[in-house]
Amino acid sequence: MSGPAFQGGLDRAGVPLVDGIDKVTGRARYTADLDHTGALVARILRSPISHGDIVRLDVSKALALDGVAAIVTGEDCAITYGVLPIAMNEYPMARDRVRYRGEPVAAVAAVDAETARQALDLIELELRELPAYYESEAARAPDAWLLHDNKPGNIEREVHNEFGDLAAGFEAADLIRTHTHHCAEVNHAQIEPHACLMDYDPVTGRLTAQSVSQVGYYLHLMLARCLEIDPSRVRVIKPFVGGGFGARVEVLNFEVIAALLARKASGRVLMRLSREETFITHRARPQTDITLTIGTRRDGRFTACSCEVVQRGGAYAGYGIVTILYAGALLQGLYDIPAVKYDGYRVYTNLPPCGAMRGHGSVDVRHAFENLVDRMARELGLDPFAVRRANLLAAPTRTLNDLMVNSYGLAECLDKVERASGWHERIGRLPPGKGLGMACSHYVSGSAKPIHFTGEPHAVVALRLDFDGGITALTGAADIGQGSSTVVAITVAETLGVALNRVRVISGDSAITPKDNGAYSSRITFMVGNAAIDAATKLKQILIAAAARKLEAVPEQIECAGESFFIGSGAQAALGFAEVVKAALVDEGAITVKGIFTCPPESQGGQHRGGAVGSTMGFSYAAQVVEVSVDDATGLITVDKVWAALDCGRAINPLAVVGQVQGAVWMGMGQAMCEETRYLDGLPAHASFLEYRMPTMIESPPIEVAIVESVDPFGPFGAKEASEGALAGFPPAMVNAVANAIGIDLDDLPATPDRVVEALARRRREAKRAVAVRAAS
Structure with missing residues (x-):
């Protein structure tokens, strides 16, 4: 199923987005324009x-x-x-x-x-x-009015899955800890x-x-x-x-x-x-409560994990079923955990419906997991990096819940951020109020089973070539700023061996372009990229056949590079691209070819209920180190620097990958530090950019990005997703850094100054009580 090898004919440093000039010059027209x-x-x-x-x-x-x-x-x-x-x-x-x-x-x-x-x-x-219910607990009360008559207890969806021998796993553990984390509702704020x-x-x-x-x-x-x-x-x-970000x-x-x-x-x-x-x-990330139990041996090896998730979903279903399923499915696929139990509850409340947001379903649970792992590592006297390395997967493999892992670059991600941050030289040696924290994360490269299953290909790309020698790529894929049109242009140009500016991309017009399922779950690079390569390969075969006729050779003898076609020995003069196009158009005129991509059945998840959610052809993997300064008088957290490494398979456009990772880290920073949707009698209290607090350039730290290329066997040129995998690592890495800086473990997101001050005050009260108890005894 793998496509042609990446030749590196284009600039490996990366290229600007093909629509970038339109955006920065104001030529781009948005809907309101x-x-x-x-x-x-x-x-x-x-x-x-x-x-x-x-x-x-x-x-x-x-x-x-x-x-x-x-x-x-x-x-x-x-x-x-x-x-x-x-x-x-x-x-x-x-x-x-x-x-x-x-x-x-x-x-x-x-x-x-x-x-x-x-x-x-x-x-x-x-x-x-x-009666109106604004919290999950109130909506689930036995006497609560039903928001939808067919949903007892106001439960939109509950999920119960168990894989492996949980009891045996906890029995084998040397340390078992349970903790509850609360993550606020977050808006996309596009x-x-x-x-x-x-x-x-x-x-x-x-x-x-x-x-x-x-x-x-x-x-x-x-x-x-x-x-x-x-x-x-x-x-x-x-x-x-x-x-968009999922909104x-x-x-x-x-x-x-x-x-x-x-x-x-x-x-x-x-x-x-x-x-x-x-x-x-709305339609954003729901308020979520996660109660997590992890068992581990003294060497840091996980033995079992049990997780309960309650999401406040709002008034209607939307993406709710998928979100509560993702929260459990993506507990796996990052580490090797012998036994996993998951109980999820999506609750109807009288609030605007929640939906999908960047890192859909994975961010809050990953925060809870990575944070609890760090707390347990401290208790065991283990280095956080060592604990993660003790639980790495070995690709290719299938997880307990039947997710397919074909490539896995997490080990190299850990190595890169560990070295770049000077972790071992600096951890525990920073000035008072300064700290380092780390965490890992992952995400899918498109859902292997489409939402509307029709039997059609997951992605279709059409290419058109006419007398002018220009190649028009037609795709229904929606470029929403992530650079998907640029990926299509690069994959076509690279496959054909032509200049990037010879390719024009037309996207998102149902009267002209092929159907595409849309921009969600980071599916476009993997699926549409493969379809584009398939189309370009077919077009290349047509051009090679035309060149062979012109050179009086057989197609197998023809090679092409740099818009030239020649017999492999190079003994004869090369034909230019324009001349070959002219020959190909003889008799038939304009050439149209179509490329497709479909995920095979074996990648589409397990047979258990909801097994298709979380299934993917390839996971991205990320590791982060965050350095913070904490003012223990005001509770203000300042992020000094972030080191992030992402395994995106082959980086088709490294420049865009770095931008996507930085954007993911920045959105994770917003959720970790300040973003929170609160309601007053059901009305959003922060419904403008003046009230809804987001990080600005003032708060944004240097973000050093390292690209890890594991080269996925099924991705286009070996590529995987690059936009979402890094987001979920930031909140726990930051909270772990705060614990390293001031010795306080924070349970709630966002970690606002008032919550930090409250935690510091609680520690002082507990210390005074302990002194009083000792004195009394």
Whole structure:
């Protein structure tokens, strides 16, 4: 299954992203920048309460307002939608009942924003309030009102898996420790607020959708589903996207609402959400409580692990089933653990729905695991690096839960950050208030089993070559800033042996490009990259055949390099690329080829319930060391430097890999230090960039990145994912560094100054009590 070897014809230092110039010069057009001449302005009426029945909804006065073209309510769409076929329990607008504060109830399309606002004020909404639950514990109480009648106990999904002999594992342990960690809800906080432009042609019945989506194919499916129109009448175009990070891997309610308005108004509708509305639409990392038990021998070898996870999922399913499954599945695949037990609970609450976020499902549990391992290492008097090395996997292998590990560069990652940080020379020798911490992490290179299983290839790329000699790559893959279009261009150019600027990439237009499942779970480099190589290999064979005819040779004798084709001996003059293209076009004209990639059945997970979640063709691996300074008077943590090493297989574009690792570390820093979504009576308390605290350049430390190339046997040129694997390592590495600096173990994320001060005060109180007890005895 492996593709051609990487020849290194392109600059191994890396190349700038193919769309980078457009972005830095302002030529790039994001959804809100699109030409919306003649478009109506859409606004949403949102529920003022967190839970209640809709008693009366009267839009007649608003509809009579001059300049109002259309109004839609829950009565306009009786079809549920969602990312998972088995968990579509959400309507675009509430029908009969609202389940979170800010849930859409109605929407208006008017000639301008002011008219739309006035219309919203004229809508008469009467609600009968019901009990609301903002915490998982309250929602799970025996007497709690059910948010969904078919979900007893307000449990969206519970998962129970056990692999290996847990009892024997703990019996063999020399040390067993249990601890509970609490991780706050975190928002993606992408720069670009949500927006979409919907254009409905009443003559043809066609809908053209342009949106911020990461998943054009799913958006296409859900628009056709909710509007009950034939999919052939829907076209989805992806403009530039100003950050996704998982916020847009689901179809979002405002997209369907705007489409409903466009059809009802028989025209164009522009929907631009405010920053507050973008926060309310949410879909981010859920608040999570992790109770973890680890058993280990005196030498640091793990013997068993038991984990319970409770996620506060919000009001609707969304990605919830996958998230709670990922949290357990990805306990494995990083270390060799002989026995693992997992109990997961995803709980409905009266809050905006949570979903997927960078490092989907793995970050909070990995934080708890790496943090508890460090605490146990200190208790055993072991070095944290030695403990990790005592538990390394040996690739190729299959984990207890049947995950396939084909390449494994964690050992080299550990070596690199250990040396670069001067760990052994500096640990325990830093000035007071300074500390070092380390942790490891991993992530999937695309889900081996697609969400919507259709039997089609996981990825398709088409290449077109015509008289001008330019190669156009057509892909449905969504470039959301991660550089996927650049990967497609590089893989095509490298396979064909042509200059990178000869390749043009057109992506994300369902009327032109092949279907692609979307930008999620770091699938594009692995899957779309392999499809691009397959297509380019087929095109190369056509060109070689044309060159052979021209040179009166057989194709097996032809070699090509640097846009030249020649007989292997080099005895004859070479043919230039343009001449070979001209020969290939004779008789048939423009050439179109198609490449595909599909994960084999053996990579698609185990037979246990939820076994497909976490399955992948290749895992990335990362190790980090974080250096901090802690002010024990104010509790302020300063990150001084980060050393991160990532095994991404072959680095197709090293420049982009370094950028992705730095971005992952930075997002992990936000979750570790300051990011937290809090609610006041169900309303986000930090729904703007003034209140939602993120690291700025002032807090951002130097991040030294080392690339480890394990070269995966199935990846494109040996590549694996590079965007998510490093994120989950930062929070535990930082918290471990804080423990090294001031001797305090922090249980909650984010580690804000007030939590640090509180922990220091608690230690002082405990010390005083201990002195008092000794004195009394």
